[in-house]
Amino acid sequence: MEYLSQWVVKEINLDLEKAGKARLLQLNELDEIRLDAYENHRLYKEQTKKFHDKMIQKREFNNGDKVLLYNSRLRLFPGKRKSRWSWPFTVTDVKAYGAIEVASENDTKFKVNGQCFNLYTEGAFIGKLETIYLSDTPIDA
Structure with missing residues (x-):
């Protein structure tokens, strides 16, 4: 029975030491990808906050306004x-x-x-109202 299982391992060409190293390498790559994603997320949040803060208008109000x-x-x-x-x-x-x-x-x-x-400004000045009648227009000779 033991001989047959070794034969299957040889047939598949599975070396446990090699498989362990490959798995460790995959875990390290996964860690690097996760850290890169975290860094990209942090940069995106900073840019979004900068854009949002730029769009906010500074308004100052006093009591009684x-x-x-x-x-x-x-x-x-x-x-x-x-x-x-x-x-x-x-x-x-x-x-x-x-x-x-x-x-x-x-x-x-x-x-x-x-x-x-x-x-809110009460009684805001709209402008000077000027009326021009068409019958009063000067005729150039």
Whole structure:
């Protein structure tokens, strides 16, 4: 019986020492591939964070400022031309890392990320209105 199993090993040309070294080499290659994937993932995360941070606008708000709140859930309602900016709120407190506490007209307070706000200027100057009538145009002779 033992002789037959040795014959099969010779027939397959399986050397246990060679197979062990090959398996160890495969494990080392797998380790290197895993480390390369980890490094690529780290580089991708750094680039993504850099791009994201570049897109964030620096906004500073002070207590008492009037701001408009962007309502991102408004897209569920029909109508393209419906404004997504909610009426002016008053800033009551500016928290760390961009969180802002605002109060509505009926003194309801809530906290929102500062990126969702835009400064509101009351009575913004639109420009000088000029009326030109076609009947008053000078005729060159």
